[in-house]
Amino acid sequence: MLSLFMLLLRRSSASVIAIAVVGSVAGLCNSALLALISEALGDGASITTMMIAAYLALSLGVMVSNLLPELLLARLSRALAADLRLRIGRRVLAAPLRRLESLGHGPVLAALTQDLQTVVGTASALPSIVISSTIVLGCLTYMAWLSVKGLLLVLPAMALLVAIYAVAARKLHPLWRAERDAQDDLYRQQQHILEGVKELKLHGRRRGEFFEHDFTPAVEGVRRTSVRASDGGAVLGNFMHFFTWLVLGLALFGMATLTSHDTAATRGYVMALMYMWGSFRSLVENVGRWAQAGIALDKLSQLDVSLTEALNDDGSSSAQLEPVLSERHEVRFSGVTYAFGAQDGHAFRVGPLDLELRPGELVFVVGGNGSGKTTLAKLFTGLYAPESGQLLWNGVAVTDQNREAYRNTFSAIFSDFHLFENLRGVPSREVAAQVEEYLRLFSLEKKLRIVDGRFSTTSLSTGQRKRLAMLVALLEDRPFYLFDEWAADQDPEFREIFYRKLLPELAARGKGVIVITHDDRFFHLAHRVIKLEYGRLVAAA
Numbered sequence: 001m002l003s004l005f006m007l008l009l010r011r012s013s014a015s016v017i018a019i020a021v022v023g024s025v026a027g028l029c030n031s032a033l034l035a036l037i038s039e040a041l042g043d044g045a046s047i048t049t050m051m052i053a054a055y056l057a058l059s060l061g062v063m064v065s066n067l068l069p070e071l072l073l074a075r076l077s078r079a080l081a082a083d084l085r086l087r088i089g090r091r092v093l094a095a096p097l098r099r100l101e102s103l104g105h106g107p108v109l110a111a112l113t114q115d116l117q118t119v120v121g122t123a124s125a126l127p128s129i130v131i132s133s134t135i136v137l138g139c140l141t142y143m144a145w146l147s148v149k150g151l152l153l154v155l156p157a158m159a160l161l162v163a164i165y166a167v168a169a170r171k172l173h174p175l176w177r178a179e180r181d182a183q184d185d186l187y188r189q190q191q192h193i194l195e196g197v198k199e200l201k202l203h204g205r206r207r208g209e210f211f212e213h214d215f216t217p218a219v220e221g222v223r224r225t226s227v228r229a230s231d232g233g234a235v236l237g238n239f240m241h242f243f244t245w246l247v248l249g250l251a252l253f254g255m256a257t258l259t260s261h262d263t264a265a266t267r268g269y270v271m272a273l274m275y276m277w278g279s280f281r282s283l284v285e286n287v288g289r290w291a292q293a294g295i296a297l298d299k300l301s302q303l304d305v306s307l308t309e310a311l312n313d314d315g316s317s318s319a320q321l322e323p324v325l326s327e328r329h330e331v332r333f334s335g336v337t338y339a340f341g342a343q344d345g346h347a348f349r350v351g352p353l354d355l356e357l358r359p360g361e362l363v364f365v366v367g368g369n370g371s372g373k374t375t376l377a378k379l380f381t382g383l384y385a386p387e388s389g390q391l392l393w394n395g396v397a398v399t400d401q402n403r404e405a406y407r408n409t410f411s412a413i414f415s416d417f418h419l420f421e422n423l424r425g426v427p428s429r430e431v432a433a434q435v436e437e438y439l440r441l442f443s444l445e446k447k448l449r450i451v452d453g454r455f456s457t458t459s460l461s462t463g464q465r466k467r468l469a470m471l472v473a474l475l476e477d478r479p480f481y482l483f484d485e486w487a488a489d490q491d492p493e494f495r496e497i498f499y500r501k502l503l504p505e506l507a508a509r510g511k512g513v514i515v516i517t518h519d520d521r522f523f524h525l526a527h528r529v530i531k532l533e534y535g536r537l538v539a540a541a
């Protein structure tokens, strides 16, 4: 609860203070209205113009002072959500690739949607908490003015309710947490449904088994845990309702004895209690909801911490852009190793590797499936940091401080590449002529246009999408290029263009080019062919 409040305070202490002040005014106006009504209903009370004017002014005051905190909080809570989204986005982008690969998409998506919504929804109750608190205080003051003795009944009842709620909330906490944990699993399975829709549609038995053994248990898990949590909430809510009548009864029957049958005081107490108790209950319940938001904040901070811890592993977050200024770019691996740990299932080790990539050099990387070609590509591009050994860039060791700059010397198309909808990072106006030329070269000129740096469509065939990715890579004009089985989806015409035109041209322009390939027909075009087996270099020709 405190952490959500601190987050709001840190985001804008001025807004929180304004919400508290104006919310208190709302509570005071409400309490004053109650006192006025009670006065007007009193025995022998006469209604004056003054009373009517005060009534109207207070009603107006309630409206304005309720509205203002709501408007302020709507802005504050959305700004907080935006901050958290940006923060997680930044963290995800700065976190090492390996860490993200082992974390999976599920927890990140669940945090960005479910938990952020919970935080925003809960924070929205802040004005109500302030207003309810002030109403409770105002009513208690009014009741004390009617009869101090009466508070001997009311205050212990209030304390008892808070204590019951605190105990019950502690019991409910594991249920809320179980519900939230079940949602993580549901997100994972929903991701499988969306990403594996083709495979599931094509295979009735797999679909049936997936539905029965993976998706249904995940859905059932959320249903079961949320019913338990909601049952607990319902029992608590209704017990509090029962308690309300109990307290009113206590006031009704006990006040007469305590105040020596002062009916005006008893009537005032019952009225004030009826008015106040709703606010008091909502105050207790809203504070309880803040405890639930604590679970969402825990999840968000767990993600943040796990990404932060990972950042410390390779320190990329603190990487300063310190490019090594050089016309000539070359990379050298000196005893580089990399291992996927035993926690990933089967330990796999690449290296130790001693390799070089010089400007103007065309290097083919070949080897069987699982021999470590893509892992080598990720090491080459700086996406994985070597476990041991050194990566030297123009003779300078690539470290946490310059890895970001090193990565920016590569343009890469991996086999699981992603195509953005626009040419971000490329000055689109300056390259307009080249774009036209490449569109024609890749036979894409009839399929799409690039307007203001934006592709008119990305709904293309796999081969066409890869050609569009190639267009983007060529426009990037980086010192190094890496293509991971780019030609695998291309028809013979584009394979020819790739091996016989594009690659030699890139090498002729002084680029260092690494090509992961199985096309042995073209091996003779490379300056060097590196062969990997079980992560080890077995031949370099």
Ligand SMILES: Nc1ncnc2c1ncn2[C@@H]1O[C@H](COP(=O)(O)OP(=O)(O)OP(=O)(O)O)[C@@H](O)[C@H]1O
Pocket: 101, 340, 344, 346, 348, 367, 368, 369, 370, 371, 372, 373, 374, 375, 376
């Ligand atoms: N994200 C990962 N987590 C754990 N292990 C991995 C991961 N990626 C790869 N591996 C392990 O590393 C080995 C080499 O994988 P890699 O993708 O580098 O092979 P590859 O030669 O590119 O294979 P392919 O020709 O099939 O693309 C795999 O056998 C696998 O055990």
